[in-house]
Amino acid sequence: MKTVLILSGGMDSATLAHEPGLGPLLCLSFDYGQRHVRELTAAAAIAAAVGAEHRILRLDGFAAACPGSSLTDPAVAVPHGHYAAETMKATVVSSRNAILLATAFGVAVAHGAEQVATAVHAGDHTIYPDCREPFLVALEEALNLGVWSDRRIAIRAPYLALSKIDIARRGGELGVPFELTWTCYDPQGAVHCGQCGACEERKEAFRDAGLVDPTEYAA
Ligand SMILES: [Zn+2]
DSSP states (O other), X not given: OOEEEEOOSSHHHXXXXXXXXXXXXXXXXXXXXXXOTHHHHHHHHHHHHTTOEEEEEEOTTHHXXXXXXXXXXTTSOOOBSOTTSXXXXXXXXXXXXXXXXXXXXXXXXXXXXXXXEOOOOGGGXXXXXXXXXXXXXXXXXXXXXXXXXXXXXXXEXXXXXXXXXXXXXXXXXXXXXXXXXXXXXXXXXXXXOSOBHHHHHHHHHHHXXXXXXXXXXXX
């Protein structure tokens, strides 16, 4: 095992899973009580497509203990509109990236892996402070201080400076089966809603990267 990769089932982590040089891969997905749990089915399909081991870790009770996010709290509506809008802060889940990275780091320690890989990108920085480089640098340092190991485990975020459009373009080059991926935050649909911020960003990424969008949208 070389890399423990956090795989949400979306376009970014699917593209990262297809990058050369990371394998052998252990793909980790998390059931943290997200209402768009459909993404975990996508994650399994993507892991299978790259021939990687896949595990889903369940954080039972997490969502109920952290009310207020539209992603986990049925009392909060999933906002429509562009991802950069102030309203998208409703999608923040308390310290989600910190928790997922720390958990993946523990798995990496247990497997003797070299690194943890995450597909956070430049578009995440605005509303998710735990997707920013200073946080990732500090977390890597803290987690390595906290384990018995004579070898550092790296936290790799190779898309930190890339936009979602850049990642779509990269995925196109790598032949990522984007039709397997799931982006939508709407908990109801059998297909992508086409209206939530995540869907807006997905549409924009395919369009601006000059790729055919394989997604079926409800609107
Ligand atoms: Zn949507």
